[in-house]
Amino acid sequence: MPELPEVETVKNTLKNFLLGKKIKDIIINYDKIIKYDNKDFKNALIDQTFMDIDRYGKYLIFKFEKNSLVSHLRMEGKYFIRKNLADITKHDHIIFTLENDIYLTYHDVRKFGTMELTKKGEEFFLKSLSKLGPEINNPNIDINSIYQKIKTSSRPIKAVLLDQTIVAGLGNIYVDETLFLAKIHPNKQAKTISLKQLKIIINSAQEVINKAIKLGGTTIRSYQSSLGVDGRFQNELNVHTLAGKQCKRCNTLIKKIKVAGRGTYICPNCQEEE
Template identity: 50%
Template sequence: MIELPEIAEVRTVAKTLNKNIVGRKIISIETPYDKIIKSNKKEFINTLINKTLKSVSSYGKWLLFDFGEYTMLSHLRMEGKYFIKPSNEKYDKHEHIIFHLDNSTDLRYHDVRKFGVMILCKTNDIFNLDEISKLGFEPDDEKLTKEYLYNKINKSNKHIKELLLDQSIINGLGNIYVDEVLFASLINPERLGKTISLDECQSIIENSKKIIKKATECGGCTIRSYTSSLGVIGHYQDYLKVHTKANDKCPKCNNKIIKIRVGGRGTYLCTNCQK
């Protein structure tokens, strides 16, 4: 099973890094695999050297490293991770971008698959970036209303699961949490968007908020391809109701949970509860 880190996991990474490296200055940068940097490489390095990190936050699945006038945006994609290590520690072969800090430690970006992305832009321009401007509201954004969601999906012939995975509709949900939200909302993931009622949209939003809140408090899910920085072990996988639970009993009705594919994604549900 390969799952991308979702909003709860990215928030956990931001929280962990925020505690440990804010206030540190970048002394130098090494780029063993610089294709992860999507901005001009020379400008990226020259701009960040001697800059002090003011905060690390997140927006959906993106990490935002705030250096004041400039912000570095980082998307972990499938298997990206950040680690803080002593500068004299030998590099791992999968550590592709190394930020040398002013306290003899490094912030190292580790990515087995090399799918991650880093972008540098002026802080005031973040929401003008194509990668950010096209995103929908986060699950706990007050602007995510049942009317907003209904208007986004009520003419669609796509499955509701595919629609909830669309980052331009809701920003930050991925395969794990969409399965959990649809189970909590008693909605079959193969239902078409145009069949979802306004009340069901409200249920999706309410359950998204609850599940993401709890998952974030738990540090997200620790799964095969994802662990947080500094060995923080998320434990929301202990609270999953259907995702990865094929052939287990449904916690609501004792019917067998099944696994199907929806839009090419492994999908878990109880066909008795989810209509």
């Protein structure tokens, strides 16, 4: 599940390869990935050149001369560069033919990913992007305004941190790691979190996210490595995927529970429920 650090890594890798390259053709093998009309999609992008690639939260933003393509990888989305048509596999749903017959493919086993086209400069008018909160890795993030949003919520703190309208970029892995660092139980109701505790949570999240970005993200449950996603943060995980292993702080066994409908890993001793 690519979260902010993984998408950042993909962005940087793709940027190195794609900037200045032109799209010659587009093959759409599964069209539900693309929102709106496929013909418009092709017309708008063929003969266009990759000018820049940005990221906001977990979204990739490919910028061309006039248009931008906003791409979300959801759970299993990956980009590959294929040198030959013969290398294209069954889960390569969108194929961008570049110059010199090199192919950029969007690969997605679960077909959950999305692509939507917009005019360059109007990306944040899209429904998806317009709703996003501040990015979790923003060093100037306004913790007070987050506190105002969550201080009356009865939802578990984990659900709130996963809510991209509150803060953008965290997913299941990094929320577990964040709450472990902050010593907060994921089931603790948001309204019982003090401003001081929220500061600890946000600082922990930034520590986790920044370290993960440095290490190129986390590669787990991924039987196939993707362009740009061969992270090393999986070696740094403290709780996520580690059920039955000893907590590095107190030696208590890590437990897997369910919070807000999601598989959640905690140290039952360090993260005491209230």
